[in-house]
Amino acid sequence: xxxxxxxxxxxxxxxxxxxxxxxxxxxxxxxxxxxxxxxxxxxxxxxxxxxxxxxxxxxxxxxxxxxxxxxxxxxxxxxxxxxxxxxxxxxxxxxxxxxxxxxxxxxxxxxxxxxxxxxxxxxxxxxxxxxxxxxxxxxxxx
Amino acid sequence: xxxxxxxxxxxxxxxxxxxxxxxxxxxxxxxxxxxxxxxxxxxxxxxxxxxxxxxxxxxxxxxxxxxxxxxxxxxxxxxxxxxxxxxxxxxxxxxxxxxxxxxxxxxxxxxxxxxxxxxxxxxxxxxxxxxxxxxxxxxxxxxxxxxxxxxxxxxxxxxxxxxxxxxxxxxxxxxxxxxxxxxxxxxxxxxxxxxxxxxxxxxxxxxxxxxxxxxxxxxxxxxxxxxxxxxxxxxxxxxxxxxxxxxxxxxxxxxxxxxxxxxxxxxxxxxxxxxxxxxxxxxxxxxxxxxxxxxxxxxxxxxxxxxxxxxxxxxxxxxxxxxxxxxxxxxxxxxxxxxxxxxxxxxxxxxxxxxxx
Numbered sequence: 001x002x003x004x005x006x007x008x009x010x011x012x013x014x015x016x017x018x019x020x021x022x023x024x025x026x027x028x029x030x031x032x033x034x035x036x037x038x039x040x041x042x043x044x045x046x047x048x049x050x051x052x053x054x055x056x057x058x059x060x061x062x063x064x065x066x067x068x069x070x071x072x073x074x075x076x077x078x079x080x081x082x083x084x085x086x087x088x089x090x091x092x093x094x095x096x097x098x099x100x101x102x103x104x105x106x107x108x109x110x111x112x113x114x115x116x117x118x119x120x121x122x123x124x125x126x127x128x129x130x131x132x133x134x135x136x137x138x139x140x141x142x
Numbered sequence: 143x144x145x146x147x148x149x150x151x152x153x154x155x156x157x158x159x160x161x162x163x164x165x166x167x168x169x170x171x172x173x174x175x176x177x178x179x180x181x182x183x184x185x186x187x188x189x190x191x192x193x194x195x196x197x198x199x200x201x202x203x204x205x206x207x208x209x210x211x212x213x214x215x216x217x218x219x220x221x222x223x224x225x226x227x228x229x230x231x232x233x234x235x236x237x238x239x240x241x242x243x244x245x246x247x248x249x250x251x252x253x254x255x256x257x258x259x260x261x262x263x264x265x266x267x268x269x270x271x272x273x274x275x276x277x278x279x280x281x282x283x284x285x286x287x288x289x290x291x292x293x294x295x296x297x298x299x300x301x302x303x304x305x306x307x308x309x310x311x312x313x314x315x316x317x318x319x320x321x322x323x324x325x326x327x328x329x330x331x332x333x334x335x336x337x338x339x340x341x342x343x344x345x346x347x348x349x350x351x352x353x354x355x356x357x358x359x360x361x362x363x364x365x366x367x368x369x370x371x372x373x374x375x376x377x378x379x380x381x382x383x384x385x386x387x388x389x390x391x392x393x394x395x396x397x398x399x400x401x402x403x404x405x406x407x408x409x410x411x412x413x414x415x416x417x418x419x420x421x422x423x424x425x426x427x428x429x430x431x432x433x434x435x436x437x438x439x440x441x442x443x444x445x446x447x448x449x450x451x452x453x454x455x456x457x458x459x460x461x462x463x464x465x466x467x468x469x470x471x472x473x474x475x476x477x478x479x480x481x482x483x484x485x486x487x488x489x490x491x492x493x494x495x496x497x498x499x
Contacts (some may be wrong), residue, residue, distance in 0.1 A: 001223075001430050027352045029461035031446040050433060050444070055370060057433060079352045079469040083461070100175065107182040107498060114187055
C-alpha cells in the first residue's frame with residue numbers, strides 16, 4: 001500500500017513541492033485517477049505526486065475538482081512538464097504555468113480526453129489544431 | 143540566423159519515432175523542443191477491458207526489449223496488494239530472466255550506439271553476441287524477445303538443472319566476446335572523439351531532472367532500484383555501477399560494465415537457486431493502491447496500481463525510465479553540433495514505445 005502520503009490543498013501545492021526539493025527529494029512521477037464520486041455531473045480527480053530520496057518514497061495527494069486549473073510544478077521540477085502535459089491530453093485537466101505547454105497535443109490529436117468524459121475546457125488550445133507530435137511556440141521552420 | 147531543423151520522426155538512427163525540433167544557429171544547437179505521440183497506443187486505458195490477469199499480456203507489450211521486467215513489476219504490484227508470497231524458486235527465476243533481459247538490452251543498445259556513429263562493424267559484432275542471449279530466451283521460454291514467463295504468484299515455466307548449466311556455459315562465451323569488444327568500444331579514438339564530453343549532465347542536475355538508470359549513474363549518483371532487494375536480489379551481492387563524467391562516454395561505460403554485473407548476478411542466482419514450487423495459488427482479487435518500482439535496463443520503472451476488488455483494475459499508471467530521461471535532452475543538446483545529436487540521443491537509450499505506451 002502507499003505509505004507516507006500527505007494530503008494537501010491546491011493552494012499549498014507549490015510550497016510543499018518546493019519544500020521537498022529543498023530537502024533533496026527527486027521527482028518520480030505524477031499519477032492521476034478519475035474518482036468515482038461526482039461533483040454534479042462531472043468527475044473529480046485524484047493527483048498523487050511521488051517523490052524519492054535515498055530509495056524512500058514520499059507522496060503528496062491532491063484532490064482536483066472538475067473544471068479546476070492546476071498549478072504546474074514544472075517551475076520547481078522542470079521535468080514534470082512532460083507528465084503534466086500527458087495528463088492534460090488524457091484527462092483534459094488544464095495546468096497553469098507549464099514550462100512547455102503542448103496544449104493537448106503531446107500524444108493525441110485534438111479531441112475528447114480519453115480518460116475523461118469532459119471536453120478540454122475552452123481557451124486551452126482549442127484554437128490551435130494539432131497533429132501528433134506538434135510542439136507549440138516554435139519559430140517558423142526555415 | 144536561426145533556423146529549425148526537424149530531427150525525426152523518421153531518421154536512419156532512430157529505431158522508434160520521436161521528433162526533435164532543433165533550433166540552430168549555423169551548425170550549433172540553441173534549443174530543443176521534443177514532440178511525441180507517434181506510437182501512443184493507449185495501453186493504460188485497457189484496464190477497463192482486460193482483467194488483471196489479462197493485463198500481464200498487455201504490459202509485456204509496452205516494450206519488447208524490457209517486456210519481462212514490465213510484467214514482473216506489474217505482477218509484484220498485484221501480489222503485494224493481494225498478499226501473495228511468491229515461492230523462492232520463482233523469485234530466482236525472475237532474477238535470471240530479468241538480468242538476461244538487461245544483457246540483451248545493453249547489447250542491443252551498444253549496437254545502436256555504434257550504428258549512430260556509423261561504426262557498422264561494431265554494431266554487427268554486438269548484435270551477434272546478443273544472439274546468444276536470444277538463444278537462451280528461446281531455449282528457456284520459447285520466445286526470443288517477449289519471453290512471457292510471468293504470472294501473478296510466480297513464473298509460468300521452470301528451468302531444469304541441465305538448462306541452467308547450459309546457460310552458464312553460454313554466458314561464459316558472452317563474457318569472453320564482450321571483453322573482446324571492450325577495448326574498441328571504450329578506447330577507440332573515433333568512439334571517444336564522438337562521445338567524450340558530449341551531452342554532459344552534472345550530478346546535481348541529473349538529480350534535479352529526475353533522471354533514471356545508467357543515465358543517472360553515469361553522472362555519479364549510485365542509485366539502482368535493485369538495491370530495494372526485491373525478488374531474489376536480497377540474496378545476491380552487487381553494487382551499483384557508476385561513473386562520474388556524466389557524458390555519453392560515461393553512459394557507455396556504465397552499460398558496458400553492467401553487462402558483466404548481470405552475468406555475475408545470473409551466475410550467483412544459478413548457484414543459489416532453491417528447489418520449490420514456481421507458482422503460488424492465487425485466490426481473490428486485488429484491492430487498494432500501491433506504487434511498485436523495479437530497475438529496468440534503462441532505469442527506474444514505476445507502476446502505480448489502484449484496485450477496488452473487482453476483476454478490472456481501477457487505474458494502471460506506468461512511468462518508464464525514458465519518460466524521466468527525455469527532458470534531459472533539452473539540456474544535453476544545446477551547444478553541440480548537429481552531428482552530435484544522434485550520439486547524444488542514443489546515449490540515454492531511448493525507448494519511445496515505453497515512453498508513450
